[in-house]
Every structure is written in C-alpha cells, then in structure tokens.
Amino acid sequence: xTKEQLIEQIRKKKSFLCIGLxxxxxxxxxxxxxxxxxxxxxxxxxxxxxxxxxxxYKPNTAFYEAYGIKGWQALQKTIEYINNNYPxxxxxxxxxxxxxxxxxxxYAKAFFEDLQFDSVTVAPYMxxxxxxxxxxxxxxxxxLLALTSNKGGLDFQGLDIDDSKIYEQVLKTSLTxxxxxxxxxxxxxxxxxxxxxxxxxxxxHFLLVPGIGAQGGNxxxxxxxxxxxxxxxxxxxxxxxxxxxxxxxFAERAMESALKLQQEMVKML
Numbered sequence: 001x002t003k004e005q006l007i008e009q010i011r012k013k014k015s016f017l018c019i020g021l022x023x024x025x026x027x028x029x030x031x032x033x034x035x036x037x038x039x040x041x042x043x044x045x046x047x048x049x050x051x052x053x054x055x056x057y058k059p060n061t062a063f064y065e066a067y068g069i070k071g072w073q074a075l076q077k078t079i080e081y082i083n084n085n086y087p088x089x090x091x092x093x094x095x096x097x098x099x100x101x102x103x104x105x106x107y108a109k110a111f112f113e114d115l116q117f118d119s120v121t122v123a124p125y126m127x128x129x130x131x132x133x134x135x136x137x138x139x140x141x142x143x144l145l146a147l148t149s150n151k152g153g154l155d156f157q158g159l160d161i162d163d164s165k166i167y168e169q170v171l172k173t174s175l176t177x178x179x180x181x182x183x184x185x186x187x188x189x190x191x192x193x194x195x196x197x198x199x200x201x202x203x204x205h206f207l208l209v210p211g212i213g214a215q216g217g218n219x220x221x222x223x224x225x226x227x228x229x230x231x232x233x234x235x236x237x238x239x240x241x242x243x244x245x246x247x248x249x250f251a252e253r254a255m256e257s258a259l260k261l262q263q264e265m266v267k268m269l
Contacts, residue, residue: 001118002139003206003230006090009055010231014269015262018056018092018208020238021046021078022063027243029250039067039074042250044081046242049251051086053258056234058092058208079115090234091118092143092208097134098123104133112140119143121186121208124170128177135179141206142183146170147198149188149211167194171201184208187226189217189235195225203228210236212261219261223268231269237261 010016023039032038047057059078064071082089097107097120104122111120112134119141122134134142147157147167157167164172174183187198189211198207207226211217212235219235226233241261245253 001090003141005088006055006206007230009088009090013052013055013262014266015053015055016231016233016235016265017054017258017262018058018090018234018236019046019050019054019241019258020094020210020236021057021059021242022238023059023074023242024063025067027246029246029248031248037070037074037077039064039071040077040081042242043074043078045251046254047078047082047086049255050241050258051089053255053262054089056090056092056236057082058094058236058238060094060238076115079117083116091116092234093117093120096121096123096145098126098130100126101129101133104130108134108137108140112137119184121145124174128173131174132178135177135182137182140182143208144170144174144183144185146185147187147191147194149190149217153188153191168197168201171198175202184234186210189219189222192218192221192225195222199225199228204230204232206230206232206234208234208236210238212237212240219264219268223265227268235261235265 021043023042028042032041035041059075064075079091082091093111111117121143122131124144159166174180184206187207187209189209209222212219241254241257244257
C-alpha cells in the first residue's frame with residue numbers, strides 16, 4: 001500500500017482508527033473455544049464488524065507466538081483474510097523487531113513477503129544497519145519506536161544528551177537513513193504534550209499512536225498537536241474495542257466502541 005492510498009482511505013471513511021488485534025484466549029467469549037481456530041474466528045468477527053470504521057488493523061505478534069504454531073497459523077489466516085476481503089485496510093505487524101542487517105532482512109521478508117503485511121514495528125536501538133533492511137522494501141512501511149506510551153518509556157527515551165532527548169535524536173537521525181520516506185513512528189498518546197515538538201522534527205510522517213482508552217490517552221490532545229495536512233495519525237485502540245463484551249454480542253459491542261471513536265475523529269477532521 002502507498003501512503004497516498006492510506007490517506008485516501010482515511011478521507012473516505014472519515015477515520016484514522018487502527019484496531020489492535022491482541023487476542024487473549026482467557027478474555028474472548030468462551031463459546032469460541034469450541035471452534036477449531038478460536039483466535040481466527042474471534043478476529044474474523046471483529047474485522048467483519050468494524051472494517052468500515054477502521055483504516056488499519058494491528059495484531060501484536062506476541063499474542064500469537066504465545067500459542068505456538070497454532071497461534072502463528074491464526075495470525076497468517078487473519079492477515080490473509082484482511083488482504084483478500086478488505087484490501088484497502090492498512091496492516092501493521094506489531095512485532096518490535098530489530099537486529100543486525102542479515103537478521104533484519106529475514107524479519108522483513110517474513111512480514112512483508114511471506115505474511116504480506118503493509119508495515120512492521122521496529123526498535124531503533126541498534127541503529128541504521130538494523131533498520132535500513134526494512135526500509136528497502138517498496139510500498140512497505142517501517143514504524144520506528146520513538147516515544148512509547150508505557151510507564152517506563154521515559155527511562156531511556158527521555159534522557160538528555162547534548163541538550164536533546166534521546167527520542168528526539170532517534171527521530172532526527174532516522175531521517176538521514178536510506179529510504180526514510182518509508183518511516184512512520186510510534187508516539188504514545190499518554191505523552192500528548194510532546195506531540196508539538198515531535199511535529200517540528202517529523203512534520204510529514206505518519207505517527208502510530210497507542211494508548212487511547214485503556215491506557216488513559218486523550219484523543220483531543222493528540223489531535224490538537226499531532227494532525228497534519230495529510231491527517232498523519234493512526235490512533236490505535238485494542239482492549240477498549242475488542243473486549244467491549246465477552247458474550248455472544250462481542251462483535252456488535254466492538255463495532256459500537258469503534259463507532260464512538262470514529263465519530264470523535266469526524267469532529268477532529
């Protein structure tokens with residue numbers, strides 16, 4: 001998918017909602033456990049109920065790897081289902097990979113060529129030669145961890161180095177890497193006050209924003225400082241949507257939760 005296609009979908013749907021498909025078998029409706037592949041059946045129902053409201057889906061691969069080969073197969077079936085039935089949807093493999101060049105190339109092939117994701121999250125700690133192999137893939141996006149929403153996110157990301165924060169150095173340095181136009185950045189909604197400064201550094205790149213809802217992030221604050229001329233935001237919500245109910249009406253309740261967020265986004269646009 002190209003950046004222009006993503007922007008077109010956002011404007012058509014009046015939404016920049018990303019839904020995180022983080023499936024925990026302890027939290028999904030218990031009747032699904034009788035299915036041959038409960039993870040996929042859960043995802044399929046959520047996707048069918050919300051695809052008209054979301055522009056992206058983001059499976060966190062840990063929630064699939066935890067169930068071994070069956071979990072990985074469910075992930076593969078999920079991404080194939082999205083690509084075959086809703087090809088306009090932007091897909092994100094939330095894998096947080098990052099290693100030396102040859103290994104990164106294999107990670108990139110796994111997610112971009114085999115699974116056919118549009119993007120993958122990558123940790124920047126090992127520098128350019130660990131990220132550029134991902135950036136080499138045409139019409140694929142590397143979403144670099146910049147300023148995360150977790151409690152300990154500022155332990156390192158907020159440290160001062162030469163009158164600059166580490167997360168600022170990550171942003172600035174990554175723009176010098178080959179094919180940096182293929183970059184997006186993770187910026188947590190719980191750090192909304194930082195968006196104004198971040199937009200000075202990366203005014204035109206998309207930001208993937210977790211932390212809305214269950215983690216306490218505020219959509220209005222994020223949009224106030226994070227929106228750009230191309231919208232430039234993908235607001236992720238996981239638990240607040242997919243676990244809106246653990247009964248037979250789970251997909252309908254998920255749709256209602258997604259609609260509530262999408263309607264707030266209409267106001268922001």
